[in-house]
Amino acid sequence: MEHQDYAGIFKALSNPNRLEIFLQLSRCCTPGTVCSKTDIDVRCVGDLGSGLNVAASTISHHIKELYRAGLINMRRSGQNVECWIDPETLHMLSGFFTSQGQEE
Amino acid sequence: MEHQDYAGIFKALSNPNRLEIFLQLSRCCTPGTVCSKTDIDVRCVGDLGSGLNVAASTISHHIKELYRAGLINMRRSGQNVECWIDPETLHMLSGFFTSQGQEE
């Protein structure tokens, strides 16, 4: 989290499908924890995309965008790629709007 | 704030110039307070755009987008149009990321 490109972060969350992926990840397990079969059987493309009606390649692309924005982390695990919310970025965002609240 | 289109809100904040306008508004006065000459001499197009290097029509367009997203309010005051942050939406956003923090 060097420079914090907030516009870039918001851009990543501006697409409904991408936001949905983000929300699913934030729901399936506590941020910082890997979301994988251990918990609720969530792997990247296959499972995150199952609810959305988009091609696997599109999911892959969206996940990369979330990763680029710093919102999520990813790691290959065998044939799967596991994703999980980046807790630091989430915390930063939480503070962003809260601090805007009381002037600044 | 009926339906809360978060993706739409993030889209509004995803453009650097629009984000800058939003931040200027959140700085110039406490949310809920009108930002106008009374305080720090901030009116919409003229002043909000002065820092950014874009045409007045573009600023006007961006402000409308922020308004559509529910992030700001606006009101005509003579020749000027005054803008100010919508405190409810801001509060909602603040809660959005915070609640994502602890699973949900």
Place this chain on the structure above:
DNA sequence: TCTATTATTCGACATATGTCGAATAATAGA
């Protein structure tokens, strides 16, 4: 080494977005 499974890369393409300048609108104050 071959096959199945999962994920990514790579064009391609339709649509959305950001931006401008010119024209128009809204208002205040001679």
Place this chain on the structure above:
DNA sequence: TCTATTATTCGACATATGTCGAATAATAGA
């Protein structure tokens, strides 16, 4: 009513974005 000031609307256009399917890559397990 005329003029100046501020803001918005309206094309126009270049660029960005979301999406797909086919091809390719990465891995596990016969």
